[in-house]
Amino acid sequence: MKRNNKDIFLIFGLLALACVLFAGQVYGEEEYDEEAYGPLKPIVWAKPVKGVVFLHKTHTMGAGLECDSCHNGEMFEMAAGTAEENDDFTMASLYEGKYCGSCHDGETAFSSKTRCATCHVGVKGYNRLTGVVLHDAEGGNH
Amino acid sequence: MKVNDLEKLKSEGIENLPSEERRRFLRFGLAVTGVFLGGSVLSLTSTRNAQGAMGPVPPAGKFPYKPHYTMVIRQNRCIDCERCMEACTKTNNVASYGYRTTILEQEIDLGRGEKGRMFMPVLCNHCNRPPCVRVCPTTATFKNKENGIVMMDYDRCIGCKTCMAACPYNARYFKEENRAIDKCNFCFDTRISKGESKTACAAACPAGVRIFGDLTNYDDEAYQLIHTPEKVVWVLRPETGAMPNVFYMND
Numbered sequence: 001m002k003r004n005n006k007d008i009f010l011i012f013g014l015l016a017l018a019c020v021l022f023a024g025q026v027y028g029e030e031e032y033d034e035e036a037y038g039p040l041k042p043i044v045w046a047k048p049v050k051g052v053v054f055l056h057k058t059h060t061m062g063a064g065l066e067c068d069s070c071h072n073g074e075m076f077e078m079a080a081g082t083a084e085e086n087d088d089f090t091m092a093s094l095y096e097g098k099y100c101g102s103c104h105d106g107e108t109a110f111s112s113k114t115r116c117a118t119c120h121v122g123v124k125g126y127n128r129l130t131g132v133v134l135h136d137a138e139g140g141n142h
Numbered sequence: 143m144k145v146n147d148l149e150k151l152k153s154e155g156i157e158n159l160p161s162e163e164r165r166r167f168l169r170f171g172l173a174v175t176g177v178f179l180g181g182s183v184l185s186l187t188s189t190r191n192a193q194g195a196m197g198p199v200p201p202a203g204k205f206p207y208k209p210h211y212t213m214v215i216r217q218n219r220c221i222d223c224e225r226c227m228e229a230c231t232k233t234n235n236v237a238s239y240g241y242r243t244t245i246l247e248q249e250i251d252l253g254r255g256e257k258g259r260m261f262m263p264v265l266c267n268h269c270n271r272p273p274c275v276r277v278c279p280t281t282a283t284f285k286n287k288e289n290g291i292v293m294m295d296y297d298r299c300i301g302c303k304t305c306m307a308a309c310p311y312n313a314r315y316f317k318e319e320n321r322a323i324d325k326c327n328f329c330f331d332t333r334i335s336k337g338e339s340k341t342a343c344a345a346a347c348p349a350g351v352r353i354f355g356d357l358t359n360y361d362d363e364a365y366q367l368i369h370t371p372e373k374v375v376w377v378l379r380p381e382t383g384a385m386p387n388v389f390y391m392n393d
Contacts, residue, residue: 049223049348116349117259122222124247125259 037061039080044121044129047084051126052119054100063109075102198377199368199389206270207290209356211328211387213265213341214364218392219349220245220261229346233332240315242266242326243343263351265343266313266326267378267386268292274305274314283323290387291330296322310382328354350393357387367391 032040038056045052059065070076076083076099083089083099094101094112100119104112121129156164222245230242243265252258272292274283282298283305285291299322306314306323317324328334329341338345344352355364368375368389377386 049221049225051222115258116219116221117261120221120223121259122245122247122261123224124222124245 032057032061038067042129043080044126045081045084045089046126048090049120051122051124053121053125053129054119070102075099197375198380198386199375200385205357207286207288208358209289210358211268211289211291211334212355212357212364212368213328213344213388214353214355214367215263215388215390216351216353216367216393217260217262217390219351220263221349222247222261223348225346225348226263226343226352229342230326233329233342234326236324237315237317237319240317240324242313242324262390263343264311264313264378265388266292266309266328267311267384267388268328269387270385271383273308273310273382273384277304277308279304283325286330289330291328292325293327293330294323294325296320299323310379310384311386364389 034040037060040057043054043056045054059070060067071078089099091112093099094104097105101112103109106113110118126132224245226243227241227245230236234242236242243263246262246264248260248262250258250260268291270290272283272285275285275292278284279302280298280300282295282300284293284295286293299320301316301321301323303316303323306316314323314325316322329338329343333340333342339354341352341354344354353364353367355362357365359365367373368391373391375389375391377389379386
């Protein structure tokens with residue numbers, strides 16, 4: 001009897017999962033064209049501070065920017081992670097209008113001096129996005 | 143029934159009320175004023191609300207310690223880089239399973255269906271009326287008489303964890319290596335008593351979130367920040383009446 005119940009739950013669970021996956025394909029993922037909009041996978045920087053996220057989707061599909069709006073030989077290379085190897089990939093540079101600061105100046109897009117946690121996802125966000133599993137869960141004082 | 147109609151009704155008088163009814167009413171009145179419970183009428187009047195309206199920052203000259211250490215947290219600047227936690231762990235030899243300070247994360251509603259993120263650094267609030275100190279059976283945790291820092295005497299701690307339960311800020315953990323409770327002490331033993339002006343976490347913060355200071359010094363950045371007239375300053379869990387000394391604001 002018990003076993004039967006378990007099976008029913010399993011079947012329902014699988015059905016639900018299939019529905020979600022199917023719906024996702026029809027309404028979400030398929031509309032996003034990586035050729036036109038850039039990689040879907042979030043770019044997560046760890047330098048100079050850990051945990052800053054960039055989403056192509058928000059900027060291309062969302063804000064309607066072209067690839068060469070940013071990949072123009074000045075702002076960002078095509079290869080992900082190139083910018084963070086530069087010593088001047090800092091907030092100070094952004095305030096001077098370099099990198100993200102080219103648009104995030106308070107006029108074209110929100111100023112990089114405000115709304116810090118919009119892009120800064122922190123160590124927690126970094127671990128979530130890169131799939132780091134913490135063995136010593138935080139708040140281990142319970 | 144409308145008020146106008148009510149006024150037209152004739153008073154029923156109290157002479158027809160059963161005495162049981164009257165007695166119950168009287169008893170209710172006495173219970174409210176606290177006579178039965180041995181309380182006083184004064185206990186019914188709340189001064190907490192009046193204080194709340196004035197904000198959590200005590201008026202100048204009302205800080206009981208000298209220096210009166212504090213930390214001001216400019217919350218919207220926090221990016222959860224956790225350099226503060228790293229510095230704290232290194233400086234104070236914090237165990238991997240515990241923390242003296244940590245960063246909480248919260249999803250916030252930005253309106254129009256948009257979701258945002260907010261980080262909140264937390265640590266011991268070094269309360270003026272610390273619940274942890276009150277419950278400690280061995281006086282192992284105590285308030286330093288000069289500077290008001292809530293400190294630990296590890297040798298006296300029996301590890302009963304009552305202070306952990308009492309702390310409104312979840313700022314304590316049991317350190318196996320010491321067989322004692324460990325907590326933030328504003329780096330007093332490791333830095334402040336050695337002449338450093340900042341705690342390890344404040345010194346490590348790249349975004350100027352944590353401002354450590356002395357509230358009896360009017361020129362101090364922390365003092366000036368929480369006395370900026372146009373700024374809202376708040377504390378966590380003010381309803382506990384613990385009078386915390388860690389203040390929060392957005393820059």
